[in-house]
Amino acid sequence: MNFPQDHTGAIEGQPSCKAWTSRAVFDVPDKFSAYSQYTDTPSGTYWCTARTERSASGEFSLSIGVPYQHVKWFRGRETTARATSNCPDPTCCKRPPEALTAEWAGNAWPSARAHSHLLAAMPPGAFPGVDETEVYSFLQAHSGN
Numbered sequence: 001m002n003f004p005q006d007h008t009g010a011i012e013g014q015p016s017c018k019a020w021t022s023r024a025v026f027d028v029p030d031k032f033s034a035y036s037q038y039t040d041t042p043s044g045t046y047w048c049t050a051r052t053e054r055s056a057s058g059e060f061s062l063s064i065g066v067p068y069q070h071v072k073w074f075r076g077r078e079t080t081a082r083a084t085s086n087c088p089d090p091t092c093c094k095r096p097p098e099a100l101t102a103e104w105a106g107n108a109w110p111s112a113r114a115h116s117h118l119l120a121a122m123p124p125g126a127f128p129g130v131d132e133t134e135v136y137s138f139l140q141a142h143s144g145n
């Protein structure tokens with residue numbers, strides 16, 4: 001699998017694709033069951049399962065996954081959930097949509113509360129640890145436009 005990495009090849013502290021199970025699980029209402037999903041990527045199809053846990057510093061997810069040909073060994077392989085990831089292509093989820101960027105780039109100066117980006121040798125993005133699409137979407141939703 002093509003894990004996100006910085007210019008030195010390190011994967012620590014790099015945000016994963018929004019379409020991956022480890023992030024998609026946060027939008028699943030059922031917090032008591034594991035969430036499984038097939039994800040089509042440029043390097044093939046993977047099956048992953050994830051669940052969320054709570055800690056003093058917030059919610060996090062734990063996940064494992066395998067290439068499609070090995071899924072026969074795992075409970076949860078019967079899932080019909082499917083997603084497509086085009087990462088590391090920046091247009092997949094790393095770069096906000098053009099319309100949001102045109103409206104909000106330069107007008108917001110967010111900073112992250114979570115410190116996962118501190119693990120990164122080369123923190124990604126203009127605002128390390130901040131998902132610009134989420135910030136711009138929030139601003140757009142509250143702007144009355």
Ligand SMILES: [Zn+2]
Binds near residue numbers: 019085086094
């Ligand atoms: Zn992505």
